[in-house]
Amino acid sequence: MNLRDKLRAVGGTTGGTRPRQEKEEPRDCRHIEVFREAEEFSGALEVSRDTVSRMTVTELPEPFDPRRILYLDTETTGLMGSGTVAFLVGLGYLTDSGFEVHQFLMRDYDEEPYLLRHVEEGLRRFDMICTFNGAAFDIPLLEGRFLMNRMRGDCLQKPHLDLLHAARRIWKPRLKRCNLGRLEEMILGKPRSEDLPGSQVPQRYFEYLKTKQDYLLQDILDHNAQDIATLCVLLTRMAEMYEHPESIPFSQDVYAMGRALEKFHHPEDARKCFRLAIRGKTAADASAALAHSYRRAGDREQAAKIWRQMIASGRGGVQPYIELAKYQEHVLRDYRGALETTERAILMLGEAALREDGAVQETQNELQYRRRRLKSRLGKE
């Protein structure tokens, strides 16, 4: 039995041999340009550094020019590992007259170095990168590809805004899943029809490698160009939201945005959002977050005012009582007031505490402890 037969016996066969393709030495990969009219991108040129800086911890370039953001998206042969290749890289950017997308496609593996060189040159002309999930996927993947081709990948070391994270911070509570297609539909109001499922992309490309029939890749190219344009539209929409939180229809979104702003140390903007979110389902959480924000900033009076309001409107359960009691005891040294607040909290919790809920029990114990301490303080006075 010869080796070939053994290999077939061991590995199974899909039948049929494929003729080795004779191919000329490549000189470049395929380059596709797509131009989009300006109206889709209205407002995009006005996005300011100040606004974007509130969405991310990334240090943004200075001066900041929306035309010098490079939007990047890749199409790949798999999901992980060094055998996964980005066979298509799309780069997009705003111009004064619209939006340009340049797609670089390797028609075979030997065109990869050319593709990477285009990516490198493209990146060099811009100040920052904007992607969707690029921090975890596209950028490390490209870094690996540069490395595998013994090329320097430092062009990728640029300020990077990953819109997946920024979008998740705002929409995850309401939308749960935050992939680009869903955001297009729910946020930008443009559902995509007849889109190629991402899982079929690698198979299509392998089919293309075999047959070199361009039509096989057409919807992948369209999809990629669309994704890149969507990135810019999405960023513009998000910037508008950050600038005008009062125009956001869903209180959940405003509240989530406030939390993100608070986390990234923009307390003033955060409080504005929290105030706007004191309505509907988010009223209690937003009030508490607002008070918490004031307390963190050292403005305990403002915080106390909100706790009082919460108590008056019956929002937020027992927590505002506890916070207020702490404030009365430790800041105002109003032990009588603190005692009264504590006792009201105990009464309020009274019934709930009978249930076998560990957390409630614990709160109740803490309250009782506080009450004893306050009583003894009052006794000493």
Place this chain on the structure above:
Amino acid sequence: MNVTQLADQLRRDPRFMENVTRWEVMPARPARTTEYPSWLDDRLKPVLAKRGIHALYTHQAMSVEATHRGEDVVVVTPTASGKTMCYNLPVLSAILQNEDARALYIFPTKALSADQVSELYELIEMMGVDIKTYTYDGDTPAAARKAVRQAGHIVVTNPDMLHSGILPHHTKWVKLFENLRYIVIDEIHTYRGVFGSNLANVIRRLLRLCEFYGSHPRFILCSATIANPKELAETLIGRPVTLVDQNGAPMGERHFVFYNPPVVNRQLGIRQGAIPVTRSISGLLLKNGIQAITFARSRLTVEVLTRYLKDMVRDPLGNAGRVRGYRGGYLPTERREIERGLRAGQVDAVVSTNALELGIDIGGLDACVLCGYPGTIASAWQQAGRAGRRQAASIVFFVASSSAIDQYIVTHPNYFLHQSPENALLNPNNLYILMSHVKCAAFELPFEDGDSFGNAPGMEEMLDYLDEEQIVHHVDGKYHWSAEDFPASEISLRSAAAENFVIIDISDPAHHRVIGEMDRFTAPMLLHENAIYMHEGRQFQVEKLDFDACKAFIRAVDTGYYTDADLNINLSLLDIEKEEQLPRGTGVGLGEIKVTALVTMFKKIRFDTHETLGFGHVRLPETDMHTTAMWWTLPKDLVASVPSDTLKNGMMGVANLLRIVCPLYLMCSPQDIAVVYQVKSPITGEPTLILYDNCPGGIGLSQKAYGARDLLLEKALQVVSDCSCKKGCPSCVGPVGEIGQDGKQTAMYLLRELIR
């Protein structure tokens, strides 16, 4: 009472001694030491001194010097001879002198990694230097992985993680690969058979990547005592290695006692069980305050013996912490606690499976009891090596069970003590295994025309084949991975066939759980519907075997019988590699065969009496396996000299004997090899004895057997000649009921003639 006193007492006890087949005393051996090498970083010496180490044992010195000269080294050392120094010293020294230097430690199990890291930590902490040692395995939290990849000076991992977690993601490990100075592989004797063949290919992939990143790491390998450490090491890493096997560590006097439990039923040749005997010997040690480890072969036996010993020492509150069990399945924290207890002397007796056989540091104990032969000489020495003090005497008891191998060992103690022809075999070029790893390698880095992969033959043909199958894509002189799969996830390093059957316990309808897996060639035998499947001593019945989905569903039962499937095996010849005609007229051959296995029925057999209670049918598809085989064709005149029924019985007897001796001399587990006889063989057309590798592609056992064919027959003859039975027993040619009245005599006749 100390060990010497106990040994004296036992030797004066005729009732004990009449069952002792051999009492071997190995004299004490002084330490042989030498000074630290001059190149050793100065920061290391004071730290070693603080741990009471002022010089190196000769084997440590020879090893580190060879490493320093830039050689690849394999160190063969018994348990507790300070082998970790052989790699920790050069590695730490290198990193102290160049903080970019990196090292990769590979241990076969997670428990061992944990043990090694804690020892390294200690040294590093005492020096107060910033050398980062990280374990990278399935338990490493995702958040910590990035730090390990970028900053770990010493990365500790296992073959499985290297294979599927590191190599396929090498671009994230640039720092490691660019600066890799040392690759340490400990316990290499565990890498034999399929596991070793896989690891050898993982190493080929690793070295390929190192070459890409421009690093030239050196290997430091450690092995327990086996016959061919150098050969094993060289096959594993594909390069020549320097062998260091002169142990310089001191050792007190050692007693090695071979104990064969007395025959209790002479007619049936039934002996007293090994468990009750072990119970009394381990109990005797415990009563006399001699710290001992008892090794049992199954987890169940461990539990049973642990309970027996605990019962002996329970305090009024029922506590018996001086006696502990130890096996896989215990939580890591509990294991660490037991190990500490042993080192500190708080635990007097531990009963363990081979989980404690590997190099986990528990210090030297006074005594060791082997309840049954662990299967290979290397394992037996590893286990026995747990007993051994540097100064005082130690004692090892081997208690034989009634199995054929145990009986062979206990009646041939010389085989065990002096002849050590065991080899650890592996075959990195097993086509199944090789092809899987070539795929992984292509995924990691495209092959270029003319690239080699270790010494694997036929690379170009293999890559062209993968190209045809559209798994790789050839363009511009390179083979690029062009499939969507992640090839590393398709191989399990510890078995050859890609797809294993999972065994699912459905006893609790609300909570199905996977309790084990089995390779697809064994599954039809043991997991056919209505088979009784034994797991940790419990019985289960197979309710459903989903052959296509590779799943067996079993339910706990309690029956008085077990099942034994009738396997119909057909062999057909694919290719002859070698063929010879020996002077006596015996033909021998080596080649590739196809083994077609079909299970058609099974027997239900009652426990204890072994009577057949009934039959059942099995409807399963055939399974095919391509593997290597060797065979003996009986000379025509020899065949003519015995009646055909007699010939069949004799051949069956010889086959049974070969089944006993082959695992011993080829150093493999009994299930790695199959021996069959055919009165009219489809392979040769003559009466033939055939031995084949019982795993797809083979791992080289048949080749080895071909080379050792005379030895195997001689040993088979020795077993049957030395056996005290009259006409056959399970310890030699098989019971009379199976081989007939003339089986033993004919088998001996055939063997003598074949050897002549």
